[in-house]
Amino acid sequence: MTNRPRRLLTLAQLANSLGDGAYYVTSALYFTEVLGLAPARVGLGLTLAWALGSLVGLPLGRLADRRGPRGTSVLLALGTSAAVASFLVVRGTVPFVLTACLYASAQSGLAAARQALLAGLVPARERTGLLARLQSTLNGGLAAGAAVGGLALGAGSAAAYRGALALDALCFLVCALLLLRLPAVTAAAVVGTVTGGRRFAVLRDRPYALVALLNAVLLLRLPLLSLALPLWITERTGAPAWLASGLFVLNTLAVTLFQVRAARAVTGLGSALRVLRRSGLVMLASCAVFALSAGRSAWPAGAILIAGAVLQVVAEMQQSAGSWQLSFDLAPADRTGEYQGLFGTGVTVARTLGPGVVTWLLLDWGTPGWLLLGVLMPVASYAMGPAARRAAGRRTPREAVRPALAGDCR
Missing domain, CATH: 1.20.1250.20 (MFS general substrate transporter like domains)
Incomplete structure (x- = not known):
């Protein structure tokens, strides 16, 4: 395996973790202070969203096996970007919950699809080492993104909060473009037993x-x-x-x-x-x-x-x-x-x-x-x-x- 796929996987991880860092430290206050949602409704909405995300990760992972992990990863990164961008325009509890469900589902599916993509590109003996490097990159990106989010918190304005979320949407768009540049991996349905095997054998x-x-x-x-x-x-x-x-x-x-x-x-x-x-x-x-x-x-x-x-x-x-x-x-x-x-x-x-x-x-x-x-x-x-x-x-x-x-x- 050449260094190019490793470098692109690392850059994609850095891009989305940078955006996530800004999102994590500002989103709660954005939802309550800018969108005007009650904290209890925000908490309930996010709980429902991540509960759904835990359920759809499996079928989205299967989709990556059947249709190809690179294309699926790109589409889910774009979906995450669209969900975060939608937070900038939604109003009311129901649109917020629906957008949160899209966000959590795309994030959960993206994690599974990217793991399948990595497995197709990296020999088995090298995967844990690369995942460790990606985890280090993730933490560094989260820290840098959190620092950007901290500036938005310091400003305390609606425009600053929106800027932090816009950064997250942009970062996932960059992530999708980087994943698109990776070598393609044949869908498992072409070379394996997915098509003829049991559905959700796991x-x-x-x-x-x-x-x-x-x-x-x-x-x-x-x-x-x-x-x-x-x-x-x-x-x-x-x-x-x-x-x-x-x-x-x-x-x-x-x-x-x-x-x-x-x-x-x-x-x-x-x-x-x-x-x-x-x-x-x-x-x-x-x-x-x-x-x-x-x-x-x-x-x-x-x-x-x-x-x-x-x-x-x-x-x-x-x-x-x-x-x-x-x-x-x-x-x-x-x-x-x-x-x-x-x-x-x-x-x-x-x-x-x-x-x-x-x-x-x-x-x-x-x-x-x-x-x-x-x-x-x-x-x-x-x-x-x-x-x-x-x-x-x-x-x-x-x-x-x-x-x-x-x-x-x-």
């Missing part, structure tokens, strides 16, 4: 579905930095509220700098499972350290929270590298998009259900909640072993067919 692949479910449990860490820790800091510790932002920056910089290095140890199924087990234990240690900050004054609590955040980001990088390897190694090559669509629902499920679960455990239960959440992580990571080995044992020689490089079927 739903009948119970071992793989179990691996995806266990991964969703491990992804309950996602709401920690954005929601649970800010509330924990202000309600249960004497640390200053701004420390929550500092912990987010620490996490982003660590992933940007060290994710590639963390992924080097993952080269196959065995090493992926070892790294996942280790990540579960480190996450347990992180939760236990976070729990120690309860009731502490500013400086002791701050030091404990920073230590917990360091352990948390180490666990995050290990879990990411291990799960990437499993998601590809256990999927039939002619159904990569379909399988990635199911595996990717773990993110949307964690983001939809995770905030309620995590805040209930941590804020209502306190230290026992932290410990329960921590114990859940090694339990899920150790359960990955038998589930993954059973999934690998179900693979057949026919399922190992690799999509060939050729003209994209659209």
